[in-house]
Amino acid sequence: MKQDKTENEEQVLGWKNGVFVYENATLKEIMKDFARWYNIDVDLETLPALTFSGTIPRNYELDKALSVIARTANIKINRTGTTLKFEK
Secondary structure (H helix, E strand, C coil), X not given: CCCCHHHHHHHHHHHHCXXXXXXXXXXXXXXXXXXXXXXXXXXXXXXXXXXXXXXXXXXXXXXXXXXXHHHHHXXXXXXXXXXXXXXX
């Protein structure tokens, strides 16, 4: 399967320009990025099966980035220390 060159270029440019760029990305893919970037743990068993498209600045504090996701998906994200759990 060939990856769309334009999508890959947007993600690379986004990374270079300080933003996460997502095009039909699963919440699991996004949370893997967040886990690495913000040094957190994500309870993958509580993740709803959702997809997103858009950008989130990498300089956002974790709570602000999570707020964007929660508002967009109309879900609740619970943070206990460095662990995230999700509720629909």
